[in-house]
Amino acid sequence: MGLDDRKLEVLRAIVEDYVSTQEPVGSKALVERHALGVSSATVRNDMAVLEEEGYIRQPHTSAGRVPTDRGYRLFVDRLSRVKPLSPAERRAIERFLVGAVDLDDVVHRAVRLLAQLTRQVAVVQYPSLTRSSVRHLELVPVSTTRLLLVMITDTGRVEQRVVELPGPVEVEEITELRRTLNATLVGVKLVDTPPLVQGLVERAEPQAKATMSTLVSVLLETLVERHEERLALAGTSNLARMGPLDLTTGALRPILEALEEEVILLKLFDEVKSGAARVRIGDENEVVDLRATSVVSTGYGPGATVVGGMGIVGPTRMDYPGTIATVRAVARYVGEMLGH
Amino acid sequence: MGLDDRKLEVLRAIVEDYVSTQEPVGSKALVERHALGVSSATVRNDMAVLEEEGYIRQPHTSAGRVPTDRGYRLFVDRLSRVKPLSPAERRAIERFLVGAVDLDDVVHRAVRLLAQLTRQVAVVQYPSLTRSSVRHLELVPVSTTRLLLVMITDTGRVEQRVVELPGPVEVEEITELRRTLNATLVGVKLVDTPPLVQGLVERAEPQAKATMSTLVSVLLETLVERHEERLALAGTSNLARMGPLDLTTGALRPILEALEEEVILLKLFDEVKSGAARVRIGDENEVVDLRATSVVSTGYGPGATVVGGMGIVGPTRMDYPGTIATVRAVARYVGEMLGH
DNA sequence: ACTGGCACTCACTCACGACGAGTGCCAGCC
DNA sequence: GGCTGGCACTCGTCGTGAGTGAGTGCCAGT
Numbered sequence: 001m002g003l004d005d006r007k008l009e010v011l012r013a014i015v016e017d018y019v020s021t022q023e024p025v026g027s028k029a030l031v032e033r034h035a036l037g038v039s040s041a042t043v044r045n046d047m048a049v050l051e052e053e054g055y056i057r058q059p060h061t062s063a064g065r066v067p068t069d070r071g072y073r074l075f076v077d078r079l080s081r082v083k084p085l086s087p088a089e090r091r092a093i094e095r096f097l098v099g100a101v102d103l104d105d106v107v108h109r110a111v112r113l114l115a116q117l118t119r120q121v122a123v124v125q126y127p128s129l130t131r132s133s134v135r136h137l138e139l140v141p142v143s144t145t146r147l148l149l150v151m152i153t154d155t156g157r158v159e160q161r162v163v164e165l166p167g168p169v170e171v172e173e174i175t176e177l178r179r180t181l182n183a184t185l186v187g188v189k190l191v192d193t194p195p196l197v198q199g200l201v202e203r204a205e206p207q208a209k210a211t212m213s214t215l216v217s218v219l220l221e222t223l224v225e226r227h228e229e230r231l232a233l234a235g236t237s238n239l240a241r242m243g244p245l246d247l248t249t250g251a252l253r254p255i256l257e258a259l260e261e262e263v264i265l266l267k268l269f270d271e272v273k274s275g276a277a278r279v280r281i282g283d284e285n286e287v288v289d290l291r292a293t294s295v296v297s298t299g300y301g302p303g304a305t306v307v308g309g310m311g312i313v314g315p316t317r318m319d320y321p322g323t324i325a326t327v328r329a330v331a332r333y334v335g336e337m338l339g340h
Numbered sequence: 341m342g343l344d345d346r347k348l349e350v351l352r353a354i355v356e357d358y359v360s361t362q363e364p365v366g367s368k369a370l371v372e373r374h375a376l377g378v379s380s381a382t383v384r385n386d387m388a389v390l391e392e393e394g395y396i397r398q399p400h401t402s403a404g405r406v407p408t409d410r411g412y413r414l415f416v417d418r419l420s421r422v423k424p425l426s427p428a429e430r431r432a433i434e435r436f437l438v439g440a441v442d443l444d445d446v447v448h449r450a451v452r453l454l455a456q457l458t459r460q461v462a463v464v465q466y467p468s469l470t471r472s473s474v475r476h477l478e479l480v481p482v483s484t485t486r487l488l489l490v491m492i493t494d495t496g497r498v499e500q501r502v503v504e505l506p507g508p509v510e511v512e513e514i515t516e517l518r519r520t521l522n523a524t525l526v527g528v529k530l531v532d533t534p535p536l537v538q539g540l541v542e543r544a545e546p547q548a549k550a551t552m553s554t555l556v557s558v559l560l561e562t563l564v565e566r567h568e569e570r571l572a573l574a575g576t577s578n579l580a581r582m583g584p585l586d587l588t589t590g591a592l593r594p595i596l597e598a599l600e601e602e603v604i605l606l607k608l609f610d611e612v613k614s615g616a617a618r619v620r621i622g623d624e625n626e627v628v629d630l631r632a633t634s635v636v637s638t639g640y641g642p643g644a645t646v647v648g649g650m651g652i653v654g655p656t657r658m659d660y661p662g663t664i665a666t667v668r669a670v671a672r673y674v675g676e677m678l679g680h
Numbered sequence: 681a682c683t684g685g686c687a688c689t690c691a692c693t694c695a696c697g698a699c700g701a702g703t704g705c706c707a708g709c710c
Numbered sequence: 711g712g713c714t715g716g717c718a719c720t721c722g723t724c725g726t727g728a729g730t731g732a733g734t735g736c737c738a739g740t
Contacts, residue, residue, distance in 0.1 A: 256577035
């Protein structure tokens with residue numbers, strides 16, 4: 001691996017030029033636009049080495065060079081400095097998020113903001129239920145044999161579910177149930193609830209046992225075990241900007257399809273355990289349909305805890321430093337907002 | 341307007357062939373595929389008339405004919421018979437919707453189903469708040485000066501909002517407020533609430549006046565006046581199937597953008613007052629960006645009442661009878677489900 | 681009123697050649 | 711040994727031009 005400093009510099013120049021022009025970049029254009037201090041012939045030699053090592057390739061003989069996924073990876077890891085956001089951008093983020101009235105609104109604003117700033121497709125995961133804790137449980141009688149169970153989490157998320165009761169229940173009983181549930185569960189992390197909830201049935205008054213049992217099973221099935229997580233998506237139209245390049249190949253279709261599959265998108269956030277940004281370039285994606293794209297994702301949440309993920313999906317040919325900075329910044333602001 | 345029966349038959353044949361082949365249809369192909377009982381020369385004469393009247397046009401001289409927006413309109417109004425759904429389709433709809441656990445789920449399933457069956461982009465509006473009535477109001481203390489206000493409507497929709505109180509409030513007071521609110525508002529249509537709500541402040545106990553006033557303003561501002569309606573969208577990837585035809589022109593972009601603007605989409609349902617399907621073809625659309633598409637929309641709700649709209653957006657070249665039938669069927673099933 | 685025939689139009693396809701950006705290699709220079 | 715200028719070569723792109731065929735419009739005949 002004889003990649004001396006100049007070769008790395010050449011790679012950096014190729015990536016930057018290609019990202020901005022979207023066209024294969026040749027040796028001559030390169031020396032003109034960057035002060036490399038050497039002639040185009042030398043650059044050509046360097047390019048040959050870079051190509052041999054798999055960092056760049058030629059779309060066809062006698063065309064310019066284009067970075068490979070591996071080239072982008074090297075660029076992201078070692079060649080790009082973090083690009084700090086301009087004060088204007090910071091202000092824009094703050095102003096845009098500050099007016100949010102509730103959790104839904106925060107998520108919606110965040111995802112649109114992200115799409116707008118990065119000009120890519122943005123995805124934001126709602127604060128995950130399993131990672132937050134119970135703030136309050138409410139029981140609302142809908143009819144004599146039906147209850148609405150409402151759960152509020154500390155991240156401001158509200159989940160509700162209609163429960164069919166085994167038999168009619170008095171209002172006083174409901175009040176009592178509500179008291180018991182809250183006394184047991186408020187403040188408990190959702191992941192820790194199952195054992196506690198089981199105990200509730202055993203300790204319940206004989207006549208309330210059936211009702212409590214029904215409630216508990218609903219709680220377990222739908223609120224705790226249920227992995228269904230919600231997502232917000234924005235900026236799909238930015239995909240159309242990926243260039244007629246990719247449009248003609250018809251590669252747009254599978255990407256759009258993947259973006260509609262919540263299950264697939266959720267996978268993107270499986271491993272965001274920290275606030276650090278993660279970049280998956282082209283082939284590095286586990287999701288096959290997204291192999292033509294790059295994904296920049298990060299976790300967010302109040303303080304250092306992570307309650308959800310957010311990120312963007314775009315062409316491998318993207319402005320990585322800028323995008324990473326933006327994703328991180330938005331995640332940080334949203335995290336702060338969740339801490340009230 | 342000398343449009344005798346045969347000319348109408350020719351128009352119908354052109355529309356049907358064009359929809360299925362996506363290619364301009366010529367006189368010869370027409371007589372081969374349809375038993376018109378006349379020669380191609382005669383058909384040509386008929387075509388000339390149809391073109392003069394503006395129902396069809398030639399993309400270029402010496403190409404086949406293509407229906408115009410006007411032609412589709414005539415086809416929809418007078419030439420197409422309703423295509424009843426196959427039992428298999430009916431079963432699919434029923435099976436798909438039956439497992440829904442709550443309102444969110446119903447809407448989500450409906451929109452995916454619609455997208456899948458029609459192979460177009462589907463849009464479903466959540467049951468509108470303003471057209472439904474209050475089933476229950478719940479107040480949940482979050483801290484001493486903060487309440488969570490939860491409203492449940494008869495369509496199963498739940499809206500919540502955090503309220504900052506002017507000062508600390510006792511639990512008993514909250515219970516009293518809850519009682520009063522529910523006594524006054526349960527069963528009332530949301531549109532009719534404003535006058536009732538105003539009265540609440542005036543009749544409140546002096547010490548509770550400030551609190552009640554805050555609550556009331558939140559109720560009015562965010563729950564009643566607020567026009568924000570939610571939407572579910574699915575099948576965007578079907579747009580890519582509109583054909584490279586439209587892709588090359590880059591006409592996809594504005595359509596995708598329009599589909600991301602909730603405001604625009606909501607306009608589509610402005611006038612769905614009944615369960616009858618409405619078809620807007622090409623130029624008939626008020627939304628400029630959707631002039632290249634056709635929109636099939638209808639209202640839905642329990643019984644004859646309409647609580648929301650749903651529909652699809654697709655190329656003007658679509659299977660109108662089939663699409664209309666599908667949209668109507670899904671709307672009817674969803675309506676039934678809302679009636680529990 | 682319909683039909684068969686015929687001349688005409690014009691988008692589409694393909695082959696051909698010119699053009700030029702870009703490369704690889706080599707001999708020479710520092 | 712590394713860099714440079716020069717040069718032959720490759721190959722995708724663009725423009726031209728002929729050939730093809732689907733489709734039309736019109737007209738004379740039944």
